[in-house]
Amino acid sequence: MSEPQGSEGTTQRLPVLEKAPDQRDQSASSAAYGPPPVPEDGAGGGERRFWSARRVPAGIVALLLLLAAGIFLYDIAAVRADRPAMHWRRELARQLAERPLDDTWVLVGAGVAAALGLWLIVLAATPGLRSVLPMSRTHPDVRAGLHRDAAAMVLRDRAMEVAGVQSARVRMRRKKADVRAVSHFRELDDVRADLDVALTEAITALGLARPPALSVHVARTTRKKG
Numbered sequence: 001m002s003e004p005q006g007s008e009g010t011t012q013r014l015p016v017l018e019k020a021p022d023q024r025d026q027s028a029s030s031a032a033y034g035p036p037p038v039p040e041d042g043a044g045g046g047e048r049r050f051w052s053a054r055r056v057p058a059g060i061v062a063l064l065l066l067l068a069a070g071i072f073l074y075d076i077a078a079v080r081a082d083r084p085a086m087h088w089r090r091e092l093a094r095q096l097a098e099r100p101l102d103d104t105w106v107l108v109g110a111g112v113a114a115a116l117g118l119w120l121i122v123l124a125a126t127p128g129l130r131s132v133l134p135m136s137r138t139h140p141d142v143r144a145g146l147h148r149d150a151a152a153m154v155l156r157d158r159a160m161e162v163a164g165v166q167s168a169r170v171r172m173r174r175k176k177a178d179v180r181a182v183s184h185f186r187e188l189d190d191v192r193a194d195l196d197v198a199l200t201e202a203i204t205a206l207g208l209a210r211p212p213a214l215s216v217h218v219a220r221t222t223r224k225k226g
Contacts, residue, residue, distance in 0.1 A: 050145055052128030061120070130174065134209045148172040151206055155179060158202040164191040166221055177203065177212045184221045192218045 075086050084090075099106055132145040152172040159168035159179060164186035171178040179199060183191045195216050203211050 049127040049134060050129040050132050054123055054128060057120075057123055133172075133174065135207050136209045146206060146208065151208075152177075154206065155199055155202055158198050159195055162191065162194045162198055165195070173212065175210070175212050176215060178215045178217075180217045180219070182221050183218055188218050188220065192216055 071086075075089055079085050129145075131148050133148060133151060135144040135146055137143060149172070152170040155172070155177060156168050156170045156179075159165055159170070159181055162181075164183045166182045166184040168179060168181040170180075177199070179195065181191070181195060195218065196214065199214055199216065203214060
């Protein structure tokens, strides 16, 4: 950039400040692995789990109710038109009138109906979507979640960056992250200590509303002797 200097129209180049390559790399690294944004006042706190739409169970129940209502409506209309009721309904009425309450088939039918009703109640009262972990809100109008598999992949990648780790397996749950690593060199206690530090930072960087407890297990690799 240049600017005119005086009446002679001479120009002078202004100095440009540039960062050294190591400083640029350090700035990019700090931006990529920086801590998650701090939630606004009143935006954080205990986030509830995401509710599942449960379209398949709802669709099945709605279809069964529609079919049953249509069949009964047709049968009632046929009876009102002085036609005999359907054979299956007459047989069902006869069986219910003649069979005692302690009959095996009556108990089986009641048990199946009770199990289906209990299942529907559980689906209606529980949120579902156990595979999605709620994240802390940085804005009151925005809500985000992180899939367990994605969180486990992040922790596994961070574990593989620790010196001495040959392989790692992460099992992510809602309240616990179970990490099992195999080390092929270095002392196991040193590898475990480095894993604790690296994975604790990784869990914090995920920005989860309820960070899971960390469990780290390190074992020595088994070498086959020829």
